[in-house]
Amino acid sequence: MIKVEENNIEHNKVVNYSLDSFPCGALVTNSARVITYINSYFTKQLLWQPNDLIGKSVDVLFTLSSRIFFQSYLIPTLLHEKVCEEMQLIIFHADGRRIPITVNASLRADGGISWSLFNASKRDKLYEELIKTRETLEIQAEKLKLLASTDELTELLNRREMKYRSSLMLEQAARSHYSVSLLMLDVDHFKKINDTMGHLEGDRVLKKLGQLLKDFGRKTDLISRFGGEEFLIMLPDTTQSDTLLLCRRLHKLIAEIKVGDSSLSVSIGVSICDEQISFIDLFTQADNAVYKAKSRGRNRTEIYLDNS
Template identity: 60%
Template sequence: MPLHQLDDNRVTDYSADYFLSGALVTNADNVIVYVNTYFKKELHWHCNELIGKYIDKILTKSSKIFLQSYVLPTLIHEKKCQEMQLIMLSAQGERMAVTVNAQLDEKGFIYWSFFNATQRDKLYDELIKTREKLEAQTERLQSLASTDELTSLLNRREMDYRSVLLLEQAKRTHRSVALLVIDIDDFKQINDTYGHLEGDRVLKELGQCLKKISRQTDLVARYGGEEFLIMLPDTHSADTLIFCQRLHQLIAEIKVGSEGLTVSVGACMSDSNSTFTELFKHADNAVYQAKANGKNTTYMHS
Protein backbone atom coordinates (compact mmCIF):
# COMPACT_ATOMS: atom_id res chain seq x y z
CA MET A 1 0.00 0.00 0.00
CA PRO A 2 1.50 3.39 -0.99
CA LEU A 3 2.07 6.37 1.27
CA HIS A 4 -0.87 8.78 1.33
CA GLN A 5 -0.36 12.53 1.05
CA LEU A 6 -3.00 14.49 2.95
CA ASP A 7 -4.38 17.92 2.06
CA ASP A 8 -2.59 19.62 4.96
CA ASN A 9 0.84 18.56 3.65
CA ARG A 10 1.01 15.56 5.95
CA VAL A 11 1.89 12.12 4.71
CA THR A 12 0.83 8.95 6.47
CA ASP A 13 0.80 5.22 5.95
CA TYR A 14 1.22 2.49 8.50
CA SER A 15 2.60 -0.18 6.15
CA ALA A 16 5.95 1.67 5.91
CA ASP A 17 6.57 0.75 9.57
CA TYR A 18 7.39 -2.80 8.50
CA PHE A 19 10.40 -1.83 6.39
CA LEU A 20 13.85 -2.53 7.85
CA SER A 21 14.94 0.94 6.78
CA GLY A 22 14.12 4.51 7.58
CA ALA A 23 11.38 6.12 5.54
CA LEU A 24 11.03 9.89 5.74
CA VAL A 25 9.23 12.56 3.75
CA THR A 26 10.02 16.27 3.66
CA ASN A 27 8.02 19.04 2.03
CA ALA A 28 9.24 21.83 -0.24
CA ASP A 29 10.62 23.69 2.81
CA ASN A 30 12.71 20.67 3.88
CA VAL A 31 10.40 20.16 6.87
CA ILE A 32 9.74 16.58 7.96
CA VAL A 33 6.09 15.59 7.43
CA TYR A 34 6.42 11.82 7.85
CA VAL A 35 8.71 9.29 9.51
CA ASN A 36 8.21 5.58 10.01
CA THR A 37 8.83 3.74 13.26
CA TYR A 38 12.40 2.84 12.20
CA PHE A 39 13.45 6.17 13.67
CA LYS A 40 12.08 5.17 17.04
CA LYS A 41 13.36 1.61 17.01
CA GLU A 42 16.85 2.32 15.70
CA LEU A 43 17.49 6.02 16.44
CA HIS A 44 15.20 6.47 19.46
CA TRP A 45 13.38 9.45 17.98
CA HIS A 46 9.67 9.79 18.77
CA CYS A 47 7.64 10.82 15.76
CA ASN A 48 6.40 14.01 17.45
CA GLU A 49 10.06 15.04 17.99
CA LEU A 50 10.66 15.04 14.23
CA ILE A 51 7.37 15.91 12.52
CA GLY A 52 7.39 19.62 11.74
CA LYS A 53 11.19 19.93 12.20
CA TYR A 54 13.76 20.60 9.51
CA ILE A 55 15.64 17.55 8.26
CA ASP A 56 18.83 19.27 9.49
CA LYS A 57 17.81 18.19 13.01
CA ILE A 58 18.91 14.60 12.41
CA LEU A 59 22.11 15.28 10.44
CA THR A 60 25.68 16.09 11.47
CA LYS A 61 27.19 19.42 10.49
CA SER A 62 29.19 17.93 7.62
CA SER A 63 26.12 16.09 6.33
CA LYS A 64 24.06 19.30 6.47
CA ILE A 65 26.63 20.99 4.25
CA PHE A 66 26.63 18.03 1.86
CA LEU A 67 22.82 18.04 1.82
CA GLN A 68 22.63 21.71 0.88
CA SER A 69 25.57 21.77 -1.54
CA TYR A 70 25.03 18.52 -3.39
CA VAL A 71 22.04 16.34 -2.49
CA LEU A 72 19.27 18.94 -2.81
CA PRO A 73 20.69 20.48 -6.02
CA THR A 74 20.94 16.99 -7.49
CA LEU A 75 17.33 16.28 -6.59
CA ILE A 76 16.16 19.53 -8.17
CA HIS A 77 18.06 18.75 -11.35
CA GLU A 78 17.74 14.97 -11.61
CA LYS A 79 14.57 14.41 -9.52
CA LYS A 80 16.32 11.55 -7.72
CA CYS A 81 19.50 10.86 -5.83
CA GLN A 82 20.91 7.39 -5.16
CA GLU A 83 23.40 5.88 -2.73
CA MET A 84 24.53 9.08 -1.07
CA GLN A 85 26.50 8.75 2.15
CA LEU A 86 25.35 10.82 5.15
CA ILE A 87 25.86 10.73 8.90
CA MET A 88 22.60 10.72 10.87
CA LEU A 89 22.18 11.54 14.56
CA SER A 90 20.18 9.49 17.03
CA ALA A 91 18.08 11.14 19.76
CA GLN A 92 21.09 10.68 22.09
CA GLY A 93 23.46 12.34 19.61
CA GLU A 94 25.10 9.12 18.48
CA ARG A 95 26.29 9.04 14.90
CA MET A 96 25.15 6.49 12.35
CA ALA A 97 26.52 6.18 8.82
CA VAL A 98 23.63 5.80 6.39
CA THR A 99 23.18 5.28 2.67
CA VAL A 100 20.46 7.52 1.28
CA ASN A 101 18.15 7.20 -1.70
CA ALA A 102 15.73 10.04 -2.38
CA GLN A 103 13.17 11.10 -4.97
CA LEU A 104 11.49 14.46 -5.58
CA ASP A 105 7.87 14.62 -6.75
CA GLU A 106 6.13 17.34 -8.73
CA LYS A 107 4.81 19.05 -5.58
CA GLY A 108 8.25 19.41 -3.97
CA PHE A 109 7.93 16.48 -1.56
CA ILE A 110 11.08 14.42 -1.15
CA TYR A 111 10.74 10.73 -0.30
CA TRP A 112 13.82 9.57 1.58
CA SER A 113 14.94 6.04 2.42
CA PHE A 114 17.84 5.51 4.81
CA PHE A 115 19.85 2.31 5.11
CA ASN A 116 22.20 1.69 8.01
CA ALA A 117 25.66 1.62 6.42
CA THR A 118 27.64 0.98 9.61
CA GLN A 119 28.34 -2.65 8.76
CA ARG A 120 28.93 -1.69 5.16
CA ASP A 121 31.53 0.86 6.25
CA LYS A 122 33.19 -1.73 8.48
CA LEU A 123 33.27 -4.17 5.60
CA TYR A 124 34.65 -1.45 3.33
CA ASP A 125 37.37 -0.67 5.88
CA GLU A 126 38.21 -4.36 6.13
CA LEU A 127 38.39 -4.60 2.35
CA ILE A 128 40.69 -1.57 2.23
CA LYS A 129 42.95 -3.07 4.91
CA THR A 130 42.94 -6.41 3.10
CA ARG A 131 43.83 -4.73 -0.18
CA GLU A 132 46.66 -2.78 1.49
CA LYS A 133 47.93 -6.02 3.03
CA LEU A 134 47.82 -7.78 -0.34
CA GLU A 135 49.60 -4.84 -1.99
CA ALA A 136 52.32 -4.98 0.68
CA GLN A 137 52.65 -8.74 0.18
CA THR A 138 52.84 -8.24 -3.59
CA GLU A 139 55.58 -5.64 -3.18
CA ARG A 140 57.46 -8.01 -0.90
CA LEU A 141 57.11 -10.86 -3.40
CA GLN A 142 58.29 -8.59 -6.21
CA SER A 143 61.24 -7.55 -4.07
CA LEU A 144 62.07 -11.18 -3.28
CA ALA A 145 61.81 -12.05 -6.96
CA SER A 146 64.16 -9.27 -8.03
CA THR A 147 66.78 -9.13 -5.26
CA ASP A 148 69.48 -11.40 -3.92
CA GLU A 149 68.51 -12.59 -0.45
CA LEU A 150 72.00 -12.40 1.08
CA THR A 151 73.20 -9.03 -0.25
CA SER A 152 69.88 -7.28 -1.08
CA LEU A 153 71.35 -6.35 -4.46
CA LEU A 154 69.59 -7.05 -7.74
CA ASN A 155 69.66 -10.71 -8.71
CA ARG A 156 70.74 -12.07 -12.09
CA ARG A 157 67.28 -12.12 -13.63
CA GLU A 158 66.49 -8.54 -12.63
CA MET A 159 69.89 -7.34 -13.81
CA ASP A 160 69.34 -8.97 -17.22
CA TYR A 161 65.99 -7.19 -17.49
CA ARG A 162 67.04 -3.73 -16.31
CA SER A 163 70.31 -3.70 -18.24
CA VAL A 164 68.41 -3.92 -21.54
CA LEU A 165 66.29 -0.92 -20.58
CA LEU A 166 69.34 1.07 -19.50
CA LEU A 167 71.18 0.37 -22.76
CA GLU A 168 68.13 1.32 -24.83
CA GLN A 169 67.93 4.62 -22.99
CA ALA A 170 71.65 5.21 -23.50
CA LYS A 171 71.26 4.66 -27.24
CA ARG A 172 68.42 7.19 -27.42
CA THR A 173 70.46 9.81 -25.56
CA HIS A 174 73.75 8.92 -27.28
CA ARG A 175 75.52 8.32 -23.97
CA SER A 176 77.98 5.61 -23.05
CA VAL A 177 77.56 2.97 -20.35
CA ALA A 178 80.28 1.15 -18.44
CA LEU A 179 79.87 -2.45 -17.33
CA LEU A 180 82.01 -3.82 -14.51
CA VAL A 181 82.30 -7.49 -13.64
CA ILE A 182 83.74 -7.87 -10.13
CA ASP A 183 85.05 -11.23 -8.97
CA ILE A 184 86.38 -11.87 -5.46
CA ASP A 185 89.94 -13.14 -5.51
CA ASP A 186 90.51 -16.61 -4.03
CA PHE A 187 86.96 -16.84 -2.66
CA LYS A 188 87.12 -20.65 -2.47
CA GLN A 189 90.15 -20.33 -0.24
CA ILE A 190 88.22 -17.94 2.04
CA ASN A 191 85.44 -20.52 2.43
CA ASP A 192 87.87 -23.40 2.92
CA THR A 193 89.95 -21.50 5.50
CA TYR A 194 87.33 -19.59 7.47
CA GLY A 195 84.09 -21.42 6.70
CA HIS A 196 80.96 -20.60 4.71
CA LEU A 197 79.52 -18.27 7.34
CA GLU A 198 82.58 -16.09 6.98
CA GLY A 199 82.20 -16.33 3.22
CA ASP A 200 78.61 -15.12 3.50
CA ARG A 201 79.76 -12.22 5.67
CA VAL A 202 82.28 -11.20 3.03
CA LEU A 203 79.65 -11.36 0.28
CA LYS A 204 77.22 -9.30 2.34
CA GLU A 205 79.79 -6.63 3.24
CA LEU A 206 80.94 -6.44 -0.36
CA GLY A 207 77.33 -5.90 -1.42
CA GLN A 208 77.02 -3.05 1.08
CA CYS A 209 80.27 -1.56 -0.18
CA LEU A 210 79.10 -1.63 -3.81
CA LYS A 211 75.83 0.04 -2.80
CA LYS A 212 77.71 2.72 -0.89
CA ILE A 213 79.98 3.70 -3.76
CA SER A 214 77.30 3.57 -6.48
CA ARG A 215 74.87 6.25 -7.56
CA GLN A 216 71.10 5.80 -7.50
CA THR A 217 71.09 5.55 -11.28
CA ASP A 218 73.66 2.72 -11.31
CA LEU A 219 72.63 -0.93 -11.48
CA VAL A 220 74.32 -3.14 -8.89
CA ALA A 221 73.77 -6.90 -8.82
CA ARG A 222 75.10 -10.11 -7.39
CA TYR A 223 75.24 -12.06 -10.61
CA GLY A 224 76.17 -15.43 -9.18
CA GLY A 225 78.39 -16.88 -6.46
CA GLU A 226 81.22 -14.39 -5.82
CA GLU A 227 80.58 -12.45 -9.04
CA PHE A 228 79.04 -8.96 -8.95
CA LEU A 229 78.05 -6.54 -11.71
CA ILE A 230 77.79 -2.76 -11.82
CA MET A 231 76.42 -0.78 -14.76
CA LEU A 232 77.37 2.89 -14.79
CA PRO A 233 75.20 4.98 -17.14
CA ASP A 234 76.50 8.21 -18.65
CA THR A 235 80.10 7.29 -17.79
CA HIS A 236 83.26 7.49 -19.91
CA SER A 237 86.31 5.22 -19.76
CA ALA A 238 88.45 7.67 -17.77
CA ASP A 239 85.72 8.08 -15.14
CA THR A 240 85.28 4.30 -15.06
CA LEU A 241 88.95 3.71 -14.22
CA ILE A 242 88.82 6.34 -11.47
CA PHE A 243 85.70 4.63 -10.08
CA CYS A 244 87.45 1.25 -10.11
CA GLN A 245 90.48 2.66 -8.32
CA ARG A 246 88.24 3.98 -5.56
CA LEU A 247 86.39 0.65 -5.54
CA HIS A 248 89.58 -1.33 -4.83
CA GLN A 249 90.41 1.02 -1.95
CA LEU A 250 87.01 0.62 -0.30
CA ILE A 251 86.90 -3.14 -0.77
CA ALA A 252 90.31 -3.46 0.89
CA GLU A 253 88.69 -2.18 4.08
CA ILE A 254 86.73 -5.44 4.30
CA LYS A 255 88.94 -7.70 6.41
CA VAL A 256 89.36 -11.43 5.90
CA GLY A 257 91.47 -12.57 8.80
CA SER A 258 94.19 -9.91 9.01
CA GLU A 259 94.18 -9.13 5.29
CA GLY A 260 91.99 -6.81 3.23
CA LEU A 261 89.65 -8.31 0.68
CA THR A 262 90.74 -8.05 -2.95
CA VAL A 263 88.80 -8.35 -6.20
CA SER A 264 89.57 -8.54 -9.89
CA VAL A 265 87.53 -6.20 -12.08
CA GLY A 266 86.81 -6.48 -15.78
CA ALA A 267 85.47 -3.33 -17.44
CA CYS A 268 84.14 -2.44 -20.87
CA MET A 269 82.37 0.49 -22.50
CA SER A 270 79.24 0.40 -24.62
CA ASP A 271 78.85 1.82 -28.09
CA SER A 272 75.72 2.61 -30.08
CA ASN A 273 75.21 -1.04 -31.06
CA SER A 274 76.17 -2.79 -27.81
CA THR A 275 73.93 -5.44 -26.29
CA PHE A 276 74.15 -6.55 -22.70
CA THR A 277 75.25 -10.03 -23.76
CA GLU A 278 78.14 -8.58 -25.74
CA LEU A 279 79.17 -6.23 -22.94
CA PHE A 280 79.08 -9.00 -20.37
CA LYS A 281 81.21 -11.26 -22.57
CA HIS A 282 83.86 -8.55 -22.97
CA ALA A 283 83.85 -7.59 -19.27
CA ASP A 284 83.93 -11.23 -18.17
CA ASN A 285 86.95 -11.90 -20.40
CA ALA A 286 88.57 -8.80 -18.94
CA VAL A 287 88.19 -10.28 -15.44
CA TYR A 288 90.28 -13.28 -16.47
CA GLN A 289 92.91 -10.92 -17.83
CA ALA A 290 92.89 -9.00 -14.53
CA LYS A 291 93.47 -12.24 -12.62
CA ALA A 292 96.22 -13.20 -15.04
CA ASN A 293 97.83 -9.82 -14.34
CA GLY A 294 98.16 -10.65 -10.65
CA LYS A 295 94.62 -10.08 -9.26
CA ASN A 296 93.48 -7.11 -7.17
CA THR A 297 93.42 -4.99 -10.30
CA THR A 298 91.16 -3.70 -13.09
CA TYR A 299 91.50 -4.57 -16.74
CA MET A 300 89.66 -2.47 -19.34
CA HIS A 301 88.52 -4.22 -22.50
CA SER A 302 89.55 -2.30 -25.59
Protein backbone atom coordinates in the same frame (compact mmCIF):
# COMPACT_ATOMS: atom_id res chain seq x y z
CA MET B 1 -18.38 11.11 1.79
CA ILE B 2 -17.99 9.51 5.21
CA LYS B 3 -17.29 6.18 3.53
CA VAL B 4 -14.49 7.75 1.42
CA GLU B 5 -12.87 9.34 4.50
CA GLU B 6 -13.00 5.99 6.34
CA ASN B 7 -11.33 4.31 3.37
CA ASN B 8 -8.58 6.95 3.32
CA ILE B 9 -7.97 6.50 7.06
CA GLU B 10 -7.74 2.74 6.64
CA HIS B 11 -5.41 3.17 3.67
CA ASN B 12 -3.11 5.46 5.64
CA LYS B 13 -3.03 2.98 8.50
CA VAL B 14 -1.98 0.24 6.11
CA VAL B 15 0.71 2.47 4.56
CA ASN B 16 2.03 3.52 7.98
CA TYR B 17 2.07 -0.09 9.18
CA SER B 18 3.93 -1.16 6.06
CA LEU B 19 6.52 1.60 6.40
CA ASP B 20 6.96 0.85 10.11
CA SER B 21 7.84 -2.74 9.23
CA PHE B 22 10.69 -1.61 6.94
CA PRO B 23 14.26 -2.29 8.26
CA CYS B 24 15.25 1.23 7.27
CA GLY B 25 14.28 4.81 7.88
CA ALA B 26 11.37 6.26 5.89
CA LEU B 27 10.99 10.02 5.87
CA VAL B 28 8.85 12.58 4.06
CA THR B 29 9.59 16.29 3.81
CA ASN B 30 7.49 18.98 2.18
CA SER B 31 8.65 21.51 -0.40
CA ALA B 32 10.05 23.68 2.42
CA ARG B 33 12.19 20.75 3.66
CA VAL B 34 10.06 20.39 6.80
CA ILE B 35 9.59 16.83 8.07
CA THR B 36 5.99 15.68 7.75
CA TYR B 37 6.38 11.95 8.37
CA ILE B 38 8.82 9.50 9.97
CA ASN B 39 8.42 5.76 10.38
CA SER B 40 9.09 3.87 13.60
CA TYR B 41 12.74 3.24 12.59
CA PHE B 42 13.58 6.72 13.85
CA THR B 43 12.08 6.07 17.28
CA LYS B 44 13.22 2.46 17.71
CA GLN B 45 16.70 2.55 16.16
CA LEU B 46 17.73 6.21 16.37
CA LEU B 47 15.70 7.00 19.54
CA TRP B 48 14.22 10.20 18.15
CA GLN B 49 10.81 11.19 19.48
CA PRO B 50 8.23 12.15 16.83
CA ASN B 51 7.78 15.62 18.38
CA ASP B 52 11.53 16.22 17.99
CA LEU B 53 11.33 15.76 14.22
CA ILE B 54 7.78 16.23 12.90
CA GLY B 55 7.33 19.88 11.88
CA LYS B 56 11.09 20.54 12.10
CA SER B 57 13.53 21.26 9.30
CA VAL B 58 15.27 18.16 8.00
CA ASP B 59 18.53 20.00 8.83
CA VAL B 60 18.19 18.81 12.44
CA LEU B 61 18.95 15.29 11.25
CA PHE B 62 21.97 15.93 9.03
CA THR B 63 25.53 16.98 9.78
CA LEU B 64 26.85 20.23 8.31
CA SER B 65 28.75 18.51 5.50
CA SER B 66 25.66 16.47 4.62
CA ARG B 67 23.50 19.61 4.60
CA ILE B 68 25.93 21.24 2.18
CA PHE B 69 25.87 18.17 -0.05
CA PHE B 70 22.07 18.04 0.23
CA GLN B 71 21.74 21.64 -0.93
CA SER B 72 24.45 21.71 -3.59
CA TYR B 73 24.00 18.32 -5.20
CA LEU B 74 21.03 16.27 -4.02
CA ILE B 75 18.35 18.95 -4.53
CA PRO B 76 19.57 19.98 -8.03
CA THR B 77 19.76 16.31 -9.02
CA LEU B 78 16.24 15.65 -7.75
CA LEU B 79 14.87 18.64 -9.63
CA HIS B 80 16.47 17.37 -12.81
CA GLU B 81 16.28 13.59 -12.50
CA LYS B 82 13.35 13.30 -10.04
CA VAL B 83 15.26 10.63 -8.18
CA CYS B 84 18.62 10.18 -6.39
CA GLU B 85 20.01 6.79 -5.43
CA GLU B 86 22.72 5.56 -3.05
CA MET B 87 23.86 8.95 -1.79
CA GLN B 88 26.31 8.73 1.11
CA LEU B 89 25.33 11.08 3.95
CA ILE B 90 25.66 11.29 7.73
CA ILE B 91 22.76 11.80 10.18
CA PHE B 92 22.61 12.29 13.92
CA HIS B 93 21.44 9.65 16.35
CA ALA B 94 19.24 11.19 19.08
CA ASP B 95 22.19 10.91 21.49
CA GLY B 96 24.43 12.93 19.15
CA ARG B 97 26.33 10.07 17.54
CA ARG B 98 27.01 10.35 13.82
CA ILE B 99 25.59 7.53 11.72
CA PRO B 100 26.73 6.98 8.12
CA ILE B 101 23.76 6.22 5.88
CA THR B 102 22.94 5.42 2.28
CA VAL B 103 20.05 7.55 1.02
CA ASN B 104 17.56 7.08 -1.79
CA ALA B 105 15.26 10.02 -2.46
CA SER B 106 12.51 10.78 -4.95
CA LEU B 107 10.70 14.01 -5.74
CA ARG B 108 6.97 13.97 -5.03
CA ALA B 109 4.32 15.58 -7.22
CA ASP B 110 3.66 18.20 -4.51
CA GLY B 111 7.35 19.23 -4.43
CA GLY B 112 8.08 17.24 -1.30
CA ILE B 113 10.67 14.48 -1.01
CA SER B 114 10.29 10.84 -0.02
CA TRP B 115 13.40 9.43 1.64
CA SER B 116 14.64 5.96 2.49
CA LEU B 117 17.69 5.83 4.78
CA PHE B 118 19.83 2.72 5.31
CA ASN B 119 22.35 2.43 8.13
CA ALA B 120 25.76 2.05 6.48
CA SER B 121 27.87 1.57 9.61
CA LYS B 122 28.59 -2.07 8.86
CA ARG B 123 29.24 -1.28 5.22
CA ASP B 124 31.80 1.35 6.18
CA LYS B 125 33.41 -1.13 8.58
CA LEU B 126 33.51 -3.72 5.80
CA TYR B 127 34.95 -1.12 3.43
CA GLU B 128 37.68 -0.28 5.94
CA GLU B 129 38.45 -3.99 6.34
CA LEU B 130 38.63 -4.38 2.57
CA ILE B 131 40.99 -1.40 2.35
CA LYS B 132 43.21 -2.90 5.07
CA THR B 133 43.14 -6.27 3.32
CA ARG B 134 44.13 -4.67 0.04
CA GLU B 135 46.97 -2.78 1.72
CA THR B 136 48.16 -6.02 3.35
CA LEU B 137 48.06 -7.81 0.00
CA GLU B 138 49.96 -4.96 -1.64
CA ILE B 139 52.65 -5.15 1.06
CA GLN B 140 52.88 -8.92 0.65
CA ALA B 141 53.07 -8.56 -3.13
CA GLU B 142 55.86 -6.01 -2.74
CA LYS B 143 57.74 -8.37 -0.44
CA LEU B 144 57.34 -11.22 -2.92
CA LYS B 145 58.52 -8.97 -5.73
CA LEU B 146 61.55 -8.01 -3.64
CA LEU B 147 62.30 -11.65 -2.86
CA ALA B 148 62.03 -12.54 -6.54
CA SER B 149 64.41 -9.77 -7.61
CA THR B 150 67.11 -9.81 -4.93
CA ASP B 151 69.90 -12.12 -3.86
CA GLU B 152 69.08 -13.63 -0.48
CA LEU B 153 72.60 -13.39 0.95
CA THR B 154 73.66 -9.89 -0.13
CA GLU B 155 70.23 -8.29 -0.76
CA LEU B 156 71.58 -6.95 -4.05
CA LEU B 157 69.80 -7.48 -7.37
CA ASN B 158 69.90 -11.09 -8.48
CA ARG B 159 71.02 -12.31 -11.91
CA ARG B 160 67.58 -12.23 -13.55
CA GLU B 161 66.67 -8.77 -12.28
CA MET B 162 70.08 -7.38 -13.23
CA LYS B 163 69.73 -8.62 -16.80
CA TYR B 164 66.24 -7.14 -17.05
CA ARG B 165 67.07 -3.72 -15.60
CA SER B 166 70.38 -3.49 -17.44
CA SER B 167 68.65 -4.04 -20.78
CA LEU B 168 66.24 -1.23 -19.98
CA MET B 169 69.10 1.07 -18.97
CA LEU B 170 70.99 0.34 -22.20
CA GLU B 171 67.89 1.11 -24.25
CA GLN B 172 67.46 4.40 -22.41
CA ALA B 173 71.14 5.25 -22.89
CA ALA B 174 70.87 4.64 -26.63
CA ARG B 175 67.84 6.94 -26.86
CA SER B 176 69.46 9.65 -24.73
CA HIS B 177 72.94 9.28 -26.26
CA TYR B 178 74.94 8.83 -23.07
CA SER B 179 77.60 6.25 -22.24
CA VAL B 180 77.22 3.31 -19.88
CA SER B 181 79.96 1.49 -17.99
CA LEU B 182 79.67 -2.10 -16.81
CA LEU B 183 81.99 -3.30 -14.04
CA MET B 184 82.47 -6.99 -13.35
CA LEU B 185 84.05 -7.73 -9.96
CA ASP B 186 85.39 -11.19 -9.24
CA VAL B 187 86.67 -11.96 -5.72
CA ASP B 188 90.26 -13.13 -5.87
CA HIS B 189 91.03 -16.61 -4.49
CA PHE B 190 87.47 -17.06 -3.23
CA LYS B 191 87.63 -20.86 -3.53
CA LYS B 192 90.64 -20.80 -1.20
CA ILE B 193 88.62 -18.78 1.35
CA ASN B 194 85.85 -21.38 1.30
CA ASP B 195 88.25 -24.34 1.39
CA THR B 196 90.48 -23.08 4.23
CA MET B 197 88.06 -21.03 6.34
CA GLY B 198 84.72 -22.61 5.60
CA HIS B 199 81.58 -21.57 3.76
CA LEU B 200 80.30 -19.47 6.64
CA GLU B 201 83.35 -17.25 6.31
CA GLY B 202 82.84 -17.18 2.56
CA ASP B 203 79.24 -16.06 3.06
CA ARG B 204 80.39 -13.39 5.52
CA VAL B 205 82.84 -12.03 2.97
CA LEU B 206 80.22 -11.92 0.20
CA LYS B 207 77.69 -10.24 2.48
CA LYS B 208 80.26 -7.68 3.62
CA LEU B 209 81.26 -6.94 0.04
CA GLY B 210 77.61 -6.66 -1.00
CA GLN B 211 76.94 -4.09 1.72
CA LEU B 212 80.04 -2.14 0.73
CA LEU B 213 78.95 -2.01 -2.91
CA LYS B 214 75.44 -0.96 -1.90
CA ASP B 215 76.81 1.90 0.21
CA PHE B 216 79.30 2.84 -2.51
CA GLY B 217 76.87 2.98 -5.42
CA ARG B 218 74.77 5.91 -6.53
CA LYS B 219 70.98 5.74 -6.63
CA THR B 220 71.09 5.49 -10.41
CA ASP B 221 73.58 2.58 -10.44
CA LEU B 222 72.54 -1.05 -10.81
CA ILE B 223 74.40 -3.38 -8.44
CA SER B 224 74.08 -7.15 -8.52
CA ARG B 225 75.49 -10.34 -7.17
CA PHE B 226 75.46 -12.04 -10.53
CA GLY B 227 76.54 -15.45 -9.36
CA GLY B 228 78.91 -17.02 -6.85
CA GLU B 229 81.69 -14.51 -6.12
CA GLU B 230 80.87 -12.40 -9.19
CA PHE B 231 79.33 -8.94 -8.88
CA LEU B 232 78.17 -6.47 -11.53
CA ILE B 233 77.82 -2.70 -11.35
CA MET B 234 76.25 -0.73 -14.20
CA LEU B 235 77.05 2.98 -14.18
CA PRO B 236 74.87 5.22 -16.37
CA ASP B 237 76.24 8.42 -17.89
CA THR B 238 79.80 7.79 -16.65
CA THR B 239 82.98 8.57 -18.64
CA GLN B 240 86.02 6.32 -18.85
CA SER B 241 88.08 8.56 -16.57
CA ASP B 242 85.31 8.65 -13.95
CA THR B 243 84.90 4.88 -14.21
CA LEU B 244 88.61 4.27 -13.61
CA LEU B 245 88.54 6.64 -10.64
CA LEU B 246 85.62 4.68 -9.15
CA CYS B 247 87.52 1.41 -9.67
CA ARG B 248 90.56 2.75 -7.81
CA ARG B 249 88.33 3.78 -4.93
CA LEU B 250 86.70 0.35 -4.93
CA HIS B 251 90.03 -1.46 -4.71
CA LYS B 252 91.00 0.69 -1.74
CA LEU B 253 87.69 0.21 0.09
CA ILE B 254 87.52 -3.52 -0.56
CA ALA B 255 91.01 -3.93 0.88
CA GLU B 256 89.55 -2.81 4.23
CA ILE B 257 87.60 -6.09 4.39
CA LYS B 258 89.78 -8.52 6.28
CA VAL B 259 89.90 -12.26 5.63
CA GLY B 260 91.98 -13.73 8.41
CA ASP B 261 95.18 -11.68 8.43
CA SER B 262 94.85 -10.67 4.80
CA SER B 263 92.89 -8.01 2.90
CA LEU B 264 90.19 -8.96 0.45
CA SER B 265 90.91 -8.13 -3.18
CA VAL B 266 88.95 -8.26 -6.42
CA SER B 267 89.74 -8.27 -10.09
CA ILE B 268 87.64 -5.79 -12.09
CA GLY B 269 86.80 -5.93 -15.77
CA VAL B 270 85.29 -2.84 -17.39
CA SER B 271 83.34 -2.40 -20.59
CA ILE B 272 82.16 1.03 -21.73
CA CYS B 273 79.65 1.68 -24.51
CA ASP B 274 78.45 4.90 -26.07
CA GLU B 275 76.24 3.36 -28.74
CA GLN B 276 73.48 0.76 -28.84
CA ILE B 277 74.58 -2.64 -27.57
CA SER B 278 72.91 -5.65 -25.99
CA PHE B 279 73.49 -6.59 -22.38
CA ILE B 280 74.95 -9.94 -23.40
CA ASP B 281 77.57 -8.27 -25.62
CA LEU B 282 78.49 -5.73 -22.95
CA PHE B 283 78.67 -8.48 -20.34
CA THR B 284 80.93 -10.60 -22.56
CA GLN B 285 83.30 -7.67 -23.01
CA ALA B 286 83.49 -7.08 -19.23
CA ASP B 287 84.01 -10.82 -18.71
CA ASN B 288 86.96 -10.81 -21.13
CA ALA B 289 88.40 -7.81 -19.32
CA VAL B 290 88.15 -9.43 -15.87
CA TYR B 291 89.82 -12.56 -17.26
CA LYS B 292 92.70 -10.35 -18.41
CA ALA B 293 92.89 -8.73 -14.94
CA LYS B 294 93.22 -12.14 -13.32
CA SER B 295 95.82 -13.32 -15.82
CA ARG B 296 97.88 -10.20 -15.11
CA GLY B 297 98.13 -10.84 -11.39
CA ARG B 298 94.66 -10.09 -9.93
CA ASN B 299 93.70 -7.15 -7.67
CA ARG B 300 93.62 -4.80 -10.64
CA THR B 301 91.28 -3.25 -13.22
CA GLU B 302 91.34 -3.90 -16.95
CA ILE B 303 89.23 -2.17 -19.62
CA TYR B 304 87.94 -4.05 -22.62
CA LEU B 305 89.41 -2.76 -25.87
CA ASP B 306 88.38 -3.84 -29.35
CA ASN B 307 91.98 -4.78 -30.19
CA SER B 308 92.60 -6.64 -26.91
